[in-house]
Amino acid sequence: MEIIGLSGTNGSGKDFVGELLAREYNFMFISVTDLLRAEATLRREPVEREVLRSISAEWRRESGLGVLVEKAHQEYLKVADKYDGVVIGSMRNPGEADAIHELGGVMVWLDADARIRYDRIQVNVVARNRAEEDNKTFEQFIAEEEAEMHLPEGGDIAQLDGQAVKDRCDVFIVNDGSEADSIRAAIAELLS
Numbered sequence: 001m002e003i004i005g006l007s008g009t010n011g012s013g014k015d016f017v018g019e020l021l022a023r024e025y026n027f028m029f030i031s032v033t034d035l036l037r038a039e040a041t042l043r044r045e046p047v048e049r050e051v052l053r054s055i056s057a058e059w060r061r062e063s064g065l066g067v068l069v070e071k072a073h074q075e076y077l078k079v080a081d082k083y084d085g086v087v088i089g090s091m092r093n094p095g096e097a098d099a100i101h102e103l104g105g106v107m108v109w110l111d112a113d114a115r116i117r118y119d120r121i122q123v124n125v126v127a128r129n130r131a132e133e134d135n136k137t138f139e140q141f142i143a144e145e146e147a148e149m150h151l152p153e154g155g156d157i158a159q160l161d162g163q164a165v166k167d168r169c170d171v172f173i174v175n176d177g178s179e180a181d182s183i184r185a186a187i188a189e190l191l192s
Contacts, residue, residue, distance in 0.1 A: 003086055003100060004087040005088050006089040008111055009162070012111050029087050057159050070099065092148055109172045112174060118138050149163050
């Protein structure tokens with residue numbers, strides 16, 4: 001069984017990579033953000049980044065820093081015989097990267113120029129059905145990303161800390177060009 005953890009900046013192509021691995025390599029793709037969206041909906045809370053951050057921190061405090069990976073992995077184990085591996089996307093806490101490594105997996109970090117990422121998100125806001133989350137100004141986009149990338153000094157370790165996740169990644173992909181062009185080659189190399 002292969003396990004790949006995906007993380008990276010907003011709009012860098014994490015969902016694209018997860019869907020590509022599912023479609024072309026028979027991986028199950030589970031986005032931890034989708035688990036959080038489902039929980040927000042169940043709680044009748046708005047599906048907004050701040051709500052998702054709050055739920056994820058709550059779960060980490062209650063069940064440990066790797067809880068989102070554990071939940072995703074449990075979902076995968078129910079149907080693992082149908083797949084060649086699992087790709088778990090959108091991890092934003094270092095405990096999640098550690099959990100991927102503990103399962104014998106590899107962590108991948110995706111990034112791209114901020115303006116390119118913002119433009120991708122805005123073009124796809126309707127198609128991704130995430131208007132509440134993604135319909136932001138560029139300045140709001142950058143501010144939210146900063147909040148997710150760096151844990152404040154003395155901050156709650158259950159909060160998001162993208163930089164600490166990046167520091168734990170094994171593979172780095174810059175996705176400034178056509179997603180299909182740059183990513184297919186990187187994925188093929190990763191799986192070889």
